Amino acid sequence: MKGNGVERVAARLRHRGRRMTVQRRAVLEALAALGCARDAETIHARARAAYPKLGLVTVYRTLEAFVADGVAHPVFFGDGRVRYDLSEDGGHHHHLVCLSCGRIARVDECHLPPSRRLGRPQGFTVTAHRLELFGYCPRCAPKA
Amino acid sequence: MKGNGVERVAARLRHRGRRMTVQRRAVLEALAALGCARDAETIHARARAAYPKLGLVTVYRTLEAFVADGVAHPVFFGDGRVRYDLSEDGGHHHHLVCLSCGRIARVDECHLPPSRRLGRPQGFTVTAHRLELFGYCPRCAPKA
DNA sequence: CTCAGTGCAAACCTTTTGCAATAGT
DNA sequence: ACTATTGCAAAAGGTTTGCACTGAG
Numbered sequence: 001m002k003g004n005g006v007e008r009v010a011a012r013l014r015h016r017g018r019r020m021t022v023q024r025r026a027v028l029e030a031l032a033a034l035g036c037a038r039d040a041e042t043i044h045a046r047a048r049a050a051y052p053k054l055g056l057v058t059v060y061r062t063l064e065a066f067v068a069d070g071v072a073h074p075v076f077f078g079d080g081r082v083r084y085d086l087s088e089d090g091g092h093h094h095h096l097v098c099l100s101c102g103r104i105a106r107v108d109e110c111h112l113p114p115s116r117r118l119g120r121p122q123g124f125t126v127t128a129h130r131l132e133l134f135g136y137c138p139r140c141a142p143k144a
Numbered sequence: 145m146k147g148n149g150v151e152r153v154a155a156r157l158r159h160r161g162r163r164m165t166v167q168r169r170a171v172l173e174a175l176a177a178l179g180c181a182r183d184a185e186t187i188h189a190r191a192r193a194a195y196p197k198l199g200l201v202t203v204y205r206t207l208e209a210f211v212a213d214g215v216a217h218p219v220f221f222g223d224g225r226v227r228y229d230l231s232e233d234g235g236h237h238h239h240l241v242c243l244s245c246g247r248i249a250r251v252d253e254c255h256l257p258p259s260r261r262l263g264r265p266q267g268f269t270v271t272a273h274r275l276e277l278f279g280y281c282p283r284c285a286p287k288a
Numbered sequence: 289c290t291c292a293g294t295g296c297a298a299a300c301c302t303t304t305t306g307c308a309a310t311a312g313t
Numbered sequence: 314a315c316t317a318t319t320g321c322a323a324a325a326g327g328t329t330t331g332c333a334c335t336g337a338g
Binding site: 161162163165167168197198199200201202205206209224 | 291292293294295296302303
Binding site: 158164165183184185200201204205208224225226 | 338
């Protein structure tokens with residue numbers, strides 16, 4: 001989603017027979033405001049600022065719908081919780097995760113060879129990939 | 145671990161005050177026999193062939209010890225379960241995962257630029273990365 | 289002989305599901 | 314109106330923890 005305005009997303013959802021509710025609007029706005037790779041609980045907390053009655057279960061179901069409709073996508077850091085990013089029409093991005101303070105930074109360039117080449121040796125047709133980088137942010141690097 | 149013989153691992157564990165037990169031997173052998181990225185339950189089932197009394201909890205604790213000692217490392221496909229690979233001294237590898245049949249293939253070449261360059265724009269010091277490729281294996285690609 | 293490791297049962301924590309009530313379109 | 318969506322409480326599913334017992338070094 002390039003201009004991920006609420007209207008654009010609403011249209012996208014309606015297309016699939018889905019409805020745009022106050023709850024979904026709140027989750028969408030939280031997602032946009034929080035930025036990269038936030039987990040359901042964080043999104044829930046933030047979205048509650050706009051709609052206090054919002055339940056965590058609704059956040060899970062909303063995120064599920066967003067993922068199915070290509071509005072958002074899951075990100076995994078391997079810490080046992082799923083995080084979510086708003087999808088961008090133009091491309092994808094990866095993340096730098098600070099092992100000391102947990103800070104997350106976007107990496108917009110993807111230095112990987114084209115998909116065709118990646119799976120060729122094993123005869124696989126690659127349709128997606130996930131890449132996460134771990135290390136220390138500028139603030140934590142000196143200490144570590 | 146290049147020659148990941150039991151003795152080599154045993155020595156590595158002892159070095160840290162750890163002990164080599166029948167259970168750990170069984171888990172280690174299961175890990176080696178099963179190959180790439182297997183989850184605790186699969187490892188448990190396999191290791192039980194060698195040591196039927198083995199409990200799942202012990203598998204988890206053994207894997208935790210192996211990871212701490214650099215004998216194995218976790219792999220995440222984002223399906224809610226942690227998988228494990230025996231570590232190799234020489235380098236690392238990634239995986240190709242078939243979205244249709246679940247088949248997993250090793251990718252030995254890592255086409256990524258050196259760590260220093262990856263985090264430079266954001267000032268991060270990159271110490272590790274995780275890359276998983278998803279798509280369809282030769283058997284499933286035609287149908288998909 | 290000592291302390292790391294084991295096994296069982298119970299706890300944990302994130303995510304999912306059932307169901308009656310609610311609200312977009 | 315019709316049915317997708319919500320919220321609660323409860324269930325699920327992978328992983329972790331407490332504790333008394335066992336066994337490697």
